[in-house]
Amino acid sequence: MSLRRRALLGTFLGLGAAGVGASVLGAAPAQAVSRPLDAPTQRFAIGVREYAWSRGNRRLTTRIFYPATGTPGGNPVTNAPVANGVFPIVEFSHGLGGNPESYAPLVRPLAEAGFVVPAPVFPTTSTGTPGNIQDVYNGNQSMDVSEVITRTLALNTTAGDPLAGHLDTAVGVGVAGHSLGGMTTHGLLTAWPDERIAAAVPFACVDMGNPSNRVTANVLFVHGDQDPICQYSSARQAYAELPAPKAFLTHRGTGHDQYIWSGYNHTQTIATYLDWMRWSLYGDTAARDRLPADATSGTTTTTWESTLTPPPAGAVVSLRSRANNQYVCAENGGAGQLVANRASVGPWERFDLIDLGSGAVALRSHANNQYVCAENAGAQPLVANRASVGPWETFQRVNNADGSVSLRAQVNSRYVSAQGGGSQPLIANATSIGPAESFDLVTG
Template sequence: MPMRRRSFLGLGAAGAAGLGLSLLNAPGARAAAPTQPFAIGVRDFNWSRGSRQLFTRIFYPISGTPGGEPVRNAPIAGGVFPVVEWSHGLGGNSDSYASQVRALVSAGFVVPAPSFPNSSPQETYNGNQSRDVSEVISRTLALNTTSGDMFAGRLNTGVGVGAAGHSLGGMTTHGLLTAWPDPRVVAAVPVACVDMGNPSSSVKANVLFIHGENDGTCPYSSARQAYSELPAPKAFLTHVGADHGSYLVPGNPTYNQTQNTFLDWFRWRLYDDTAARDRLTADATSGGTRWEADLAARPSSVISLRSRANNQYVCAENAGGSPLIANRTAIGPWERFDLVDLGGGAVALRAQANGQYVCAENAGGSPLIANRTAIGPWETFQRVNNADGSISLRAQANNQYVSAPNGGANPLVANATSIGPSESFDLISG
């Protein structure tokens, strides 16, 4: 049994805070992403894993007027739907997270929601709950080939599955990526989790973390560590100053950011909905949130930047050890960057000399330097296409333009409020 690497979650009232929130086939083609919301059906199953009883409610799309209560055993809507499992937190059950589950179903997902037996931190740390989820996923997918079942032929088993959950459920979800891996999981959203172990090489998933900055139950720092350890594609939605789960409650000021972001995360990966991917930054952004995304597994272009101020190329001096400066007359390894498309016009620059991302240090107050291993606000730039064919880069950290000051003789810095020759660059491919 994998040993518990980190244990933070406490029992009692603190542990319950924020709860009470109301077999794969060969890879196949993704169905088109739904454009209209669905009404919701529900079926109950009394499954088990050995001696562990796994009562599971499966919520699923049906025809009818969206927004009402789930209809028991109603016929599934026309179409083929991906599966996204939802794991409840301490003291919860299949119905505890109605807002999140119903939103997923309305958007076109089949959502099995198990009620874990004897749910507790111990059951999470010993892997029982993660193994329970794998069993529920297997049982759900098997319905796709069960003769006479309403789900037969209606589950998209060729695209992988999604998994999500809050608190102990978030830890259970992270366990599927680490200590008790399930390679069928290709999209995951651990909400208010702690780090459950080292990433497994067998799981290739897009992972979105959602967490309150002042979470007193599952420390923010542990989720940040989990985020740093996982490979891209990944993202982190921070609710600034928030607690363990208030942002999951309808009416909370950042509730919409939570819902829209995790829905589009699953639509992107399981429906191949690139419009959803490109909405992520807008989904997540508000005065009460902070968004970080490293979607580097998406295609990127190799480019060089030539400053219009002096017609010289931007260089990652000393393989990224010194500030960027436009002082080279020819292109070599230090002048080549991967231009990483983050969607919605946002980009990051990764220096080929050292494989690290260009950062607008101190929110643009220091020269740009290629010294970061992950993409956050300081590594994110908005690409601006200028009328003269050049481009400019506006730093997300301070909304100011990258400039090659003093005719390109000084290091690049993101401190310009308007675009002139020093803020204009020719983008050279290859």
């Protein structure tokens, strides 16, 4: 990034309206795994404790928010008793000119949901400091976060500390941050890697470097596509460079931070963020399955990659369109789009119908052993081109009164349609069911 670009970031990178308001773990798992801890179902009250830590001569005052005893819904209570249980850690990094309290909409929900949240006050970029963004580009803030993670994990065995015995030190840790804090978060996956990280959510970040093979984390990007401060294209580049599992939640027509605060897609932001962490750190598969619905609104678009485990084989079926009585074909051995244009059944017209539970199904083509995908969240025709099943490859089976079935794509809640009476490729874009959205399932 050019010095001019950095200077522009130094001028604009901040909270906007929001401003008012020695490794302990080994390598983290790439995906959520089976674990003895169950994700909490209740909402917790929030406690907060402050720790006067440092890294060399860098003071790292850190406020740790945590699940506490008491009635949920109030403000954090200083030194409140810790709730019963063992909880994963998710560190949060504030933006330029901010502090942990100014980011309450992203910090408090984590603690309420059953996470311990260390939130450092960075020494040169917090409220009332000079705003030295070079501390992000030279790695100081990413290394500060690693120090805070180490110190927090050590509390689990610190005699007399109220958090002792309440910290999950086996699953890895989560990290998140917005703006300059999002860049700090991305730096922990790239130029200043911390292999303890199992989940990350950078909000409104820019690309901080090439991914490190030392880190294997589930990464969710959240960004407004009209962000004037942190370029959307840079975040998309950062996303493209990382391996799956990953996702990108785009708030269309949105700037730098509106989606964080109450109103404007705040609900989608928080629900997706929390369930990403619940899946990644608690192994909560129900939270994983909620992700597409969490992220859906009239002004959001989400890219998902490898967020579900490939299921086993199911019944062999062909789909015959009620619009023209022709079978759906995976054109060119699955390399082309799906079209209902074949009078007979061969390998290109056969699919494994895989039951994912609760009425959800996936289709795997016999032409190439790839899963049918609602390309670009249903905006483009269906193609059998995916090696694993995620929300784009998941469809809800609807049993119609006439004996036919319809398929509703999970990514956009639209029905698969044989457009033009079957003369055009199948696409998940219909809001209601008619002949073009109705198929006979022919087995065998």
